[in-house]
Amino acid sequence: MYEVEAALKSMEGYTILLKGAPGTGKTTFAITLLERMCTGDNKGAYISTRIDPAALYKQFPGLEERIPVKNVIDATQSEFSESPSQVLYEDLTGFLRSVYSVVAEEDVTILILDSWDAVSFQIGKENQGIEKLETSMLDIARKTKTHLVLITEYAEERRLDYLVDAILRLEKEQIDGRVVRRVFIDKMRGFKVPRNNYPFSLEGGGFTHFVTTASELGRGRHRRIREEELPHGNYSTGIEDMDTIIGGYPRGSFVLLELMDDSISQSYRSVLYHTISNFLLNDHGVLYMPEDGFYSSSVKRFLMDYVSVEELAKNLRMPTVSDTESEDPCLFHIGADVESVRKYLDMHFDIYKSLKKPVLHVLGLTALNIYDEAEIRKMLLDFVSWVKTTEDVLIGVLKPSAKLKSEIRELADVHLRFIPINGTLNFYGVKPHTVIYNISPLASPGSTGEVEYHQLKLTPFV
Numbered sequence: 001m002y003e004v005e006a007a008l009k010s011m012e013g014y015t016i017l018l019k020g021a022p023g024t025g026k027t028t029f030a031i032t033l034l035e036r037m038c039t040g041d042n043k044g045a046y047i048s049t050r051i052d053p054a055a056l057y058k059q060f061p062g063l064e065e066r067i068p069v070k071n072v073i074d075a076t077q078s079e080f081s082e083s084p085s086q087v088l089y090e091d092l093t094g095f096l097r098s099v100y101s102v103v104a105e106e107d108v109t110i111l112i113l114d115s116w117d118a119v120s121f122q123i124g125k126e127n128q129g130i131e132k133l134e135t136s137m138l139d140i141a142r143k144t145k146t147h148l149v150l151i152t153e154y155a156e157e158r159r160l161d162y163l164v165d166a167i168l169r170l171e172k173e174q175i176d177g178r179v180v181r182r183v184f185i186d187k188m189r190g191f192k193v194p195r196n197n198y199p200f201s202l203e204g205g206g207f208t209h210f211v212t213t214a215s216e217l218g219r220g221r222h223r224r225i226r227e228e229e230l231p232h233g234n235y236s237t238g239i240e241d242m243d244t245i246i247g248g249y250p251r252g253s254f255v256l257l258e259l260m261d262d263s264i265s266q267s268y269r270s271v272l273y274h275t276i277s278n279f280l281l282n283d284h285g286v287l288y289m290p291e292d293g294f295y296s297s298s299v300k301r302f303l304m305d306y307v308s309v310e311e312l313a314k315n316l317r318m319p320t321v322s323d324t325e326s327e328d329p330c331l332f333h334i335g336a337d338v339e340s341v342r343k344y345l346d347m348h349f350d351i352y353k354s355l356k357k358p359v360l361h362v363l364g365l366t367a368l369n370i371y372d373e374a375e376i377r378k379m380l381l382d383f384v385s386w387v388k389t390t391e392d393v394l395i396g397v398l399k400p401s402a403k404l405k406s407e408i409r410e411l412a413d414v415h416l417r418f419i420p421i422n423g424t425l426n427f428y429g430v431k432p433h434t435v436i437y438n439i440s441p442l443a444s445p446g447s448t449g450e451v452e453y454h455q456l457k458l459t460p461f462v
Helices: 004-009 025-035 054-058 092-106 117-125 128-143 159-163 241-245 269-281 296-303 309-315 342-351 373-387 404-412
Strands: 015-020 044-047 072-074 110-114 149-152 166-175 178-188 197-201 251-258 285-288 316-320 331-333 357-364 393-398 415-423 424-431 436-445 452-460
Touching: 004 166, 004 393, 015 025, 015 128, 015 159, 025 044, 025 149, 044 054, 044 092, 044 117, 044 197, 054 072, 054 316, 092 110, 092 117, 092 128, 110 166, 110 241, 117 149, 128 149, 128 159, 128 197, 128 404, 166 452, 178 436, 197 424, 241 342, 251 373, 269 285, 269 309, 269 331, 269 393, 269 452, 285 342, 296 316, 309 316, 316 342, 342 373, 357 373, 373 393, 373 404
Parallel strands: 015 149, 015 166, 044 072, 044 110, 110 149, 251 393, 251 415, 285 316, 285 357, 316 331, 357 393
Antiparallel strands: 166 178, 178 197, 415 424, 424 436, 436 452
16 A cells, blocks of 8 residues: 555654454465565565465465565474574563564564564563563664564554554455455554555455545546457457456346445446447447436537547437437437336337347436336336347446336346445446456557557456
């Protein structure tokens, strides 16, 4: 994280207490931090009181290439240890002497002690012993100008919390039965903390925290994904990672994009616009009724960042109540007060006949809130049933204010939920079932090396 690395790079002898229950990712965070800080002449040491270096290298493949064996020190006190670097101690003095030797002889920039609980339990069984151990360790760090990271599993507040410069707390929670990880910055002496927590993943055996807010996903030219690249004749979602995760959208299916919070009603659109753009670039029609509160003309302006005006004019159609806007080839006129959802649907199918098949139908379900629930129910049942007889796809956008949410969920063949986590945009599959994925921007160069295409990167919370 920026805050942690900035503190370690600008200050000397900075002390960090890393808290978290078992399995929250403390060791992975520490190893990742060691890798990032140990560049150039900077050296790091990792003292493990729980597992020997051989087991650590097995847990983190490739670690031996980045952190030399001699810098991972075995403090397990095992008589069977085969580690070339060991810390052996019987009392407080012996432990401190061993630690000081490691720091001074190797000229260490950062020292990680995993775990502090094991050392304090073995040495400081009485309160006085613990306090002396804590004070001495922090003194060594500050006098040798060595950064110190102490890893602990205790959650309650203790004396050490007041002595260290920073406290990071890692937590693992569940959302709808799926894992979400967060790191909280409970204390950061000498630094302003703009955000007190970040969601993160342990994907690939490393620590990756997510900082891109939902409003900063960006937009840009879409690169076409050919339909033959997907199995079973499915259509691409327009996002390469999502195609890998769910296999694309089946022909004749009803896809539900559910927004669990109104705060992401704008930012999820980058996902939808990539789908729309890919259909258009594969020369398919798109019929899009935006959600309540969004104008078709403004939607078109956003889509112009993804595909050319010519592609939009050729195959995109959206309703408008404006007489002047209906002169735009992308927009078709509907009355300001269409008295029934059936009448709108009739107009929809009149336009549908003129489009290149197959067609992607996109329906902002809150736009139907002006109609009676019985009318909406019948219209959706008929629409979904009809789509299943075609090669088309129907995407419904379900916001918290939409009517008949439970019934609509039951109709879906593919159901994706979008959730905000501390400002970031994330999603998970209900149908098919998936873990939670963070959504971040990913720019990729064009074939000429000049044009940058916009894409989205999906990283699983593991």
